[in-house]
Amino acid sequence: GEEPADEANGGNEPAASDFLPCIVSDAGGFDDKSFNQLGYEGAKQAADEFGVELKPVESNSENDYAPNLESLVAEGCDVIVTVGFALAAATKESAAANPDIEYVLIDDSADGGEDGQTFDGKADQPNIKPLLYDTAQAAFLAGYAAADFSKTGKIGTYGGMPFPTVTIFMDGFKQGAEYYAEEKGKDVKVVGWNGKDGSFTGGFEANEAATNTAKQIIDQDVDVILPVGGPIYEGALTAIEDSGKDIAMIGVDADLYETDPNTQEVVLTSILKGMKVSTYEAVKAAGEDNFDFEPYVGTLENDGVGIAPFHNFEDQVSESLQSELDEVKAGIIDGSIPVTSYLNQ
Amino acid sequence: MIAATDDAVRESAGYLFAAPTDFFAAVWEAVWGAYTALFRGAVYNDRVDDFATQIRPLTETLKYSGPLIAAGLGVGIGFRAGLFNIGGRGQMLLAGAAAGYVGFKLDLPMIVHLPLAIVVGMAVAALWGGLAGLLKARTGAHEVITTIMLNWVAYYLVLWALKQSYLLQTPGSANPKSLPMKDTAILPDLLGDRFNLHLGFLLAIVAVAVMWWVMNRSTLGYRIRAVGESPTAARVAGIDVGRTYVTVMLIAGALVGLAGVNQTLGTTTSGVTPDLDAGIGFDAITVALLGRSRPLGILAAGLLFGALKAGGFTMQTSENISVDLVLVVQSLIVLFLAAPPLVRAIFRLPSKEAK
């Protein structure tokens, strides 16, 4: 997160154009090391390119969503990015009331109709563009890589809270590992997620619960671990350090190797969720007046999701791994390798 | 201009360690400037022309006050009986979830549906609060512990229910969110569509009136006060202290429950979520204390807090004051309001120097 710093002189300068992009966070705030932050960075990047100010508003609770949107409307925003499924309802409402404003909704389809049960694959309001990410696909690759990398044959994962945006990673990870096991006829065990339920720290704070959950998983002889949920990966980092063993970690959302240099020693790879890029593009399109309201679903195919390079582990993973991953990726893209997640069930 | 001062805050924050005084001066200026924004967001917006929009902030304040008042009453009645109910969060969550369940699941005419949803929500919360009361009466378990723990239990319970499609989860969706409320279960708007103010506020006012009567006029209130002031004397006077604790916690739960109901059926009708309490359960403690646990005091404190909340949005969006500083400003206001002698001391200081 570099952006907030150079905001300091934003207020005094007159806007270069009268385009006003805005963004509302969910209760996690823009420094959640996850979707709020990436969404913010993407929107900010677009705003900077236009030379305009981005109006960011944070929410403290779900009570704040609607009023925050309202006050942004009052401020004359042209495009409003809303982050998280929690904002879906408020976004729909605001969108209905303000058909001239363009909305970008991250991580929810805004679908379900009046009664919440009529799914037509489109956002319920025509001026909402949903940004969705089938991260299970990317996590599948990560699971495959982890299974290949693991020497103990045990890999683990844990999440902050059992929310679908969290468990979708765990789902793909497990499927990928199982696919590997089947293909190679090896025994690979996934600890911490059984396809339905698993280990959770009970929150998205980087605290002892996060560290301890990681330790418990490591205690099961796991040597690759995937923590899912904002800053809880920091707990895994600590647990790895304390274990004194060679354990690799897999990051989520962005390339952890880049965003947190402290992790460079241990990140095997990261599961990328292209929120920054897609938000950037959506805001940019809005600023250039060629906004479209087609739901965006990030997949391996459109590079909306993916996995990061192995960086320091480049020479530790098996030689054929990268090419195998490319094959698997192609398989997923052409549908020959099915990956299930809540987005396509 | 005010925006500029806030930028000054940010700038000085950058070199905080070099010149802390600059920073705090900037904060103070920003805080001062924030008041106008607060006022504009909470009471009366002088920047627009038509009357309805001008007073809209006031209606927003009232909307936010509703649950704060109701929950404040729930915490306050506990204090009157000598019980510290930190369980607002759990009680609200369960109330909201239960009311929400009735609200989206059943098909009934409004005249039945809405009251039923409200009553079910309040009843569930009452039982949850009553549980803490019962534990206290039966085993002596301290209500501070049990209510804190029950908050978490309620939270995970609701979270779990939100994953079960036969309970709260929207069928076909994976998100922990229920269906939106049916129209027949939504608290109607009081001033028409243009305003968000809904019946929940009136219910809270009714609760204030009822509580005022109960605490000041009824024998039940008399007994509650007696138990709160002197459990020993109350016991000798034939008042069953344990039973009174249970009664109080039942009522407290129901009142806090009203706040939860207000959330799902009034403020955010789009469905039950695990965050529906929105921190009100904890704010209610301050509201109750600031209102000295008296119904009318709680009404006033609730209105103040409602204004702080409503004004906070304007502070954030139009003055670029970060939501975190909004919290800071709010807590400073409460602290200084609670300490009139300190405020006097601060303001007397210059006059002394003048002499």
Next chain:
Amino acid sequence: MVSKKTPIIVGVLTLALAIILLRRGKSGDTTFRLARDSDFVQLPDVVLPGMVSAWVLLIVCAVMAGLSVLAYTRTRPTPAWVLAVFAFAWMAGFLCWAAIGGRLSVVSLFASAIALAVPLVFGALGGVLGERAGVVNIAIEGQLLFGAFAAAITASTTGSPWAGLIAAMVAGALIALVLGLFAITYYVDQVIVGVVLNVLVVGLTNFFFRQVLTPNAASLNSPDRLSVIPIPVLGDIPLIGPVLFRQTPLVYLLYGIVALVAFALYRTRWGLRVRAVGEHPMAADTVGIKVNRTRYRTILLAGAIAGLGGAYFSLVSVSGFNREMTGGAGYIALAAVIFGKWDPIRATLAALLFGFASNLQGVLKVLGSPVPSEFMLMLPYVVTIFAVAGLVGRSRPPAADGIPYRKE
């Protein structure tokens, strides 16, 4: 009169375990790991036939339950050793069953329980001290958070985690000072001040985290962690060593502080005066003790201790500060204060029980418990409620707790 509670609880627990074993029998062995890979003495793993062992332990439980009932019928309280044996056998039996087919590290089971409890113990000690002097400290959460914040920044800028610890203490004491100013000097309701201070600290730390720490993460928010420093010899004792003496210095500091606070509170002039002021300030005043000065001093110390607990979050659990990273630990600490009946040792035990239950929850989940994770996450809270209702019962706070002292 002997309470019926104990035999009833013991009986119900025995029955519950029996039902679990009957209904959900599994087959396979249970592996208990008694050492970590890094340990000096490598005790071998213990492999037990899971079901058989569980049944044997259940029988032990049943015998103990019988003894408890017997004691009750003779109107005697259940002997402590019976309870101890019961607790051990029950837990062991349950784990034998739960970990069938898996590996359970006994060292981790306890070491992690301590780790989870550390900030709670610091917070609870801070709470105990404050309340013993008659000042209710709801602001433990704020002190933890501010301590974590100050520790991270200071340790990063100075490059020394030890400086971080000192900063954490100062930060905690600072919050205590504000609490004192309002609650002691201006008689503002202590609970209001506490609750509001928590909000204030959240606001301030969030603000600085974003505006200052995040942009300058490398220089301001990447402290060196306090790493594990095994104590020579002690740390090599099998089982006990790795559990107690292969921890971070902050944990050793905690042992010292718990002992010191417990000692000072009951055995020194300072402690006598603190307790006097919390029980009957007027009486203390009549013998010439400056009530409010004593209260100030005590809460400042209490704040410093709680602040240290904050450092655990940002210097031990993870390295660096994160917004609202204490996540309600201060409230749990508050519960531990009361659960521990305002006694430093008991409060420590209460926090440890909570830590154990949280850890157990995670361990069971990793081992593949069929119970939904939401219910597993509830475990520590539910255990606390049962413990308080079943074992602790009525507890009496210091008589003048929460009451400002004014003379007229």
Next chain:
Amino acid sequence: MKLELRGITKRFGSVVATNRISLTVEPGEIHCLLGENGAGKSTLMNVLYGLYPADEGEILLDGEVQHFTGPGDAMEAGIGMVHQHFMLIPVFSVSENVMLGHEATGFAGTLDLAAARERVREISERFGFHIDPDALVEDLPVGVQQRVEIIKALSRDAELLVFDEPTAVLTPQETDELMEIMRQLKEAGKAIVFITHKLREVRAVADRITVIRLGKVVGEADPKATNAELASLMVGRPVELVVHKGEAQLGEDAFVVEDLRVVDAAGHVNVDDISFTVRAGEILAVAGVQGNGQTELTEAIMGLQDHVTGSIRLDGKELRGRSVRKVLDAGVGFIPEDRQVDGLVSSFTIAENLMLNRSFKSPFVRRGAVRFDVLREFADEKLKEYDVRARDIDSEAGELSGGNQQKVVVARELSRDLRLLIAAQPTRGVDVGSIEFIHKQIVATRDRGVPVLVVSTELDEVAALADRIMVLYRGKIVGIVPGDTPRETLGLMMTGERPKDVVA
């Protein structure tokens, strides 16, 4: 040390508690302060002790003006005080209480408890107290707590000692012992201020007597003056010291207790198989040293004790096992011994306190609502009838002086339709004028045909009221004797001995 108070004025809001009071106390003198409840005696002493700053006036010790900022300064100057409301910390041991504030310490501030114990023992021995230095104060009977207070004052070698109503909670023997101690202290050259409502005591030890009324000194009295003279000086009107009571008109056996046994949570038997009967129109006084089961007996009758066996019948109906509320509903009036803890809610107004145990039924309740109009009318009436000295019925009970608080409790209990009255220590800490009044009310209740059980450690009171006297010792009945049994015999029985000539 010579004490001089000059023109001390202390106001609480609009109340002038002491109004330009001047007083001199010489070394080796016992100076008694007499005055009604609320006259301002305690306030004056608290000013002297540095607890309250005086609004006007000055304090001189050996001719030097003192400026006390707190009790610490006063103690430093050699003043010791035994407070009317004990300044002891209940959860501390005797030694800890005694050492508090001037602790002997060893290495690194550790308490030297051994030294404190020694000090307690030494002083106890000097004055013949029997006190276990390690006992927790809360476990001690009030009489013993009183001694701890005295030891506290003595342990600091005070030159001027203030005793604020120290005898209110003492047994006759204990009182005599205390008088003896005061004489010893006086011999040792200490100056003593002694506050009491008991004229017998005043006449026994006083060298000089100052009478205070309504915050002002109304004069000095001669220690040789008669009780009646002292009493009328104090109250400002003639007082009847012995209540005239007619022959009891005995009715049937209205209140029958059989084989009553009360066990506490720790398993101690506090009331051990006792049986007695009180007839309608009779006062049975329960005498005994504090802590011999009286408290548990009354509480068991009221339904306030948990482990009670035996039978308690009122008008043939069993009371045992009923809730407190049902016992009250059966027409039992109860004046608890500790009015501050059990009898009143101190933050409630007088009016609210007057309906404390009638919050369920008429006259003050109608359909769940309190009838404040009826209550206020009633309260106004009782305030006058019982001469409660308070601003008005909206004064908080906690603001009243002890005697006036007691009157509120008595007024509440006696104005109910009683079938039985239980009065525990009904006049503890109450001034002579009020004692007279309260005694009259109790006798009047008897004369209405109500059985009355009076518990008192005060032999004067027992003698004044009792038709028959039951002496308790260690939870057992020593004997039930006629009302005119001589003091000496009763005193002996209270130690557990049963003189042969006593008929049951």
